Amino acid sequence: MSVLEVKNLKKYYGNVKAVDGVSFTMEQGQIVALLGPNGAGKTTTIEIIEGLRKKDEGEIFYFGRKVETIDEEIKKILGVQLQKSAFLDNLTVKETLELFAGLYGISLKASQLRELIEMFMLQEKMNSRVKALSGGQMQRLALAVALVNDPKIVFLDEPTTGLDPQARRHVWQIVRGLVEKGKTVLLTTHYMEEAEELADYVLIMDHGKIIAEGTVDDLIKMLNMDSYLEFVVEKPEVFLERMPGARMLNDEKITVPTKKVEDDVQKIFVLAKNEGLSVENLVVRRPNLEDVFLSLTGRHLRD
Numbered sequence: 001m002s003v004l005e006v007k008n009l010k011k012y013y014g015n016v017k018a019v020d021g022v023s024f025t026m027e028q029g030q031i032v033a034l035l036g037p038n039g040a041g042k043t044t045t046i047e048i049i050e051g052l053r054k055k056d057e058g059e060i061f062y063f064g065r066k067v068e069t070i071d072e073e074i075k076k077i078l079g080v081q082l083q084k085s086a087f088l089d090n091l092t093v094k095e096t097l098e099l100f101a102g103l104y105g106i107s108l109k110a111s112q113l114r115e116l117i118e119m120f121m122l123q124e125k126m127n128s129r130v131k132a133l134s135g136g137q138m139q140r141l142a143l144a145v146a147l148v149n150d151p152k153i154v155f156l157d158e159p160t161t162g163l164d165p166q167a168r169r170h171v172w173q174i175v176r177g178l179v180e181k182g183k184t185v186l187l188t189t190h191y192m193e194e195a196e197e198l199a200d201y202v203l204i205m206d207h208g209k210i211i212a213e214g215t216v217d218d219l220i221k222m223l224n225m226d227s228y229l230e231f232v233v234e235k236p237e238v239f240l241e242r243m244p245g246a247r248m249l250n251d252e253k254i255t256v257p258t259k260k261v262e263d264d265v266q267k268i269f270v271l272a273k274n275e276g277l278s279v280e281n282l283v284v285r286r287p288n289l290e291d292v293f294l295s296l297t298g299r300h301l302r303d
């Protein structure tokens with residue numbers, strides 16, 4: 001039996017089809033990533049499932065049972081990462097955790113409080129007010145709050161946005177730890193590395209729809225592309241014209257998909273030589289989820 005099943009979920013804001021027929025299933029112990037650029041509809045989707053927004057259409061099943069409204073009974077098993085605005089500035093970290101536990105009718109034992117605080121490395125901030133926390137500390141507090149009721153399903157909405165790489169890795173470790181404890185995780189992200197690193201299953205979302213889904217390997221295989229060559233050269237137009245699939249990665253870097261690395265590397269150097277150009281910083285790269293998104297939409301995940 002699936003932990004969560006969503007069928008044909010829809011939410012429109014006037015002309016904006018924020019969520020436009022989203023369906024997916026989550027099995028127990030899975031980490032599912034909803035990956036997409038800003039405005040794709042990730043937050044709207046997750047907040048409907050959490051019961052924070054109303055759907056226009058569609059069905060939601062928790063543990064096989066169809067739920068019309070996400071009532072208190074269901075909320076007990078859901079861990080929700082709230083936005084910063086949901087916190088009270090003048091409460092301390094400890095008081096905030098106690099407050100949210102209280103909302104679930106739970107009185108946190110000292111050991112549970114300590115475990116949460118240590119898990120998110122907030123020991124030194126335990127008695128600091130929320131308003132005095134840095135962005136990263138605030139983010140970690142929001143994650144700790146999501147676990148305060150020992151939920152079965154944890155929803156994380158862009159859990160590492162704004163964190164530095166080290167703090168991001170730390171959060172990834174915690175998320176993996178949650179699954180080891182038998183929890184199921186749905187996370188939204190616009191970082192493809194995050195989805196690649198964590199997700200057992202990836203749902204790629206754009207303009208309110210899931211445009212591709214599968215394991216990271218499946219999605220990359222779908223591209224049917226072995227590798228990418230990336231390099232910097234003056235007059236990139238020469239290469240854009242002559243090499244199939246070549247495009248600008250950014251202002252200066254070109255990327256070329258290839259199934260025959262050696263042949264295409266040679267071709268690049270021959271073209272450069274003929275034009276009197278020098279090729280710099282040439283690298284061969286395996287395809288990633290960004291390439292999948294780009295090939296499906298013609299856009300980058302983070303435009």
Ligand SMILES: Nc1ncnc2c1ncn2[C@@H]1O[C@H](COP(=O)(O)OP(=O)(O)OP(=O)(O)O)[C@@H](O)[C@H]1O
Pocket residue numbers: 013016017018036037038039040041042043044045190
């Ligand atoms: N309350 C609202 N009223 C009107 N439009 C909304 C509302 N909430 C979201 N939208 C619109 O719905 C679309 C999807 O927004 P949503 O926040 O779900 O996307 P997202 O993928 O989570 O993006 P982000 O990564 O920026 O949070 C956007 O076009 C957004 O402007």
